[in-house]
Amino acid sequence: MNVESGRELAVEATFDASDGSLSADDEAARFMSAVQFAEGAAWAPATQSGTAWLVPCTVGCRVRYHFALQEAADALHDGDTALASGKVLLAPPSTWLLHPGSARKNAQFELHVEPGPDAHFLTAFQPAPGGRANTYRAAATVLDDASFSAFGALHVAEVPAGDSTVLLGVAPEGMVLTDAQTEAWVLASAGAVAHYYQGHLPARHTLVLIIKGSGANTRGETLGGGGPAVLVRASDLVNPNTTRDDWVLTHELLHANFPDVGREHAWLSEGLATYVEPVARARVGLVSDTKFWRDLSDGLPQGLPEAGDQGLEHTRTWGRTYWGGALFCLMVDVTLREKTGNRHSLDDVLLAIGKTGATDDVFWDIRQVLDMGDRATGTTVLHDLYEQLAQKPGNVDLSNLFARLGVRAQGDAVVFDDSAPLAKIRRSITAHSPG
Helix, strand or coil: CCCEEEEEEEEEEEEEEECCCCECCCHHHHHEEEEEEEEEEECEEEECCCCCCCCCCCCEEEEEECCCHHHHHHCCCCCCCEEEEECCCECCCHHHCCCECCCCCCCEEEEEECCCCCCCCEECCCCCCCCCCCCCEHHHHHCCCCCCCCCCHHHHHEEEECCCCEEEEEEEEEEECCCCHHHHHHHHHHHHHHHCCCCCCCEEEEEEEECCCCCCCCEEEECCCCCCCCEEEEECCCCCCCCCHCCCHHHHHHHHCCCEEEHHHHHHHHHHHHHHHHHHHHHCCCCCCCHHHHHHHHHHHHHHHCCCCCCCCCCCCCHHHHHHHHHHHHHHHHHHHHHHCCCCCHHHHHHHCCCCCCCCCCCCHHHHHHHHHHHHCCCCCHHHHHHHHHCCCCCCCCCHHHHHHHHEEEEEEEEECCCCCCCCHEEEEECCCCC
């Protein structure tokens, strides 16, 4: 595949087998043109049918076409499909690659990209064996839902994260941060997650793309198909003095390092990222204990069940998804520590899952998460709380919980009571060397 003038993709593909048609993403099909298939040494036009093209061959099919990536980015302006940031274009391969309607079990594809002079191509796909530059391999099944990729004049860097790395790509248009300052932001955020995982992230290589966003809030998104990738849109307020307090990148990197549990269980994945993000950042000194507990005391009430609630599994409001999920995680953490004399915690759950190497590009049934967590801690805490808080609208007496932890809101801060019954547990949650 070639990138022509930084605006359009010229794609040529060979399929070992095809079912007679090639499909495109529903929103992207209108940006594909000149779809042709090889007939010996000549090329013939393929017939379009909706968002598919009929290709009258089943073995050894050669196909070529053009994809108007700049036009798609301008029209769609969506990270899930196509997005532009200055001269950098971002789009998952599922947007611009035609693919067979069905793929054989364990089928893989290989992708080679010629990004053009003074340009880069970044993807979360793994490099193909052989060492050829800009050549990658992934399972054919990810073509329906692949993670982010980027083309253009990116600043590229390898940022260490424990014993793994983060591949960073920055679109410089509009960014206040220098390249070095952006790398420092990623180093701190990824370092907090790596520290939480005791230096060994489940995702050995994660792609992080940073572009200029708009408004007062930084926004992030993580996709996993073919390998975890994070897209961060830096807010108008991001500058060298504010990156320390910007939590979004840490939140998204936690998603990248946890298996995909499906949209129906978003309360668990979002709740984990919402709760563990400040824990991880507190343990490396990016968040004070006072701010950690003040933010929880302000946020967690938004996750409590309201009239008509049917439990976290069945009530998919914003508050229940993010803060209700975070409350579930806090309860798991505190209950495990209390039942085991502080020997086990939520840390053990995530570390056990992490040791399997499962990341956001791997699907886990939620029962698999619960089973793994309970085995790792020798308890039934995850299953018990799942039944109480997820399958039912089980309430939590937050006032009593905070009193037992020795946390009392006072103005914009909190006051700690070290004589409270669970004060030791409170201190352990954010301790630099937990335990």
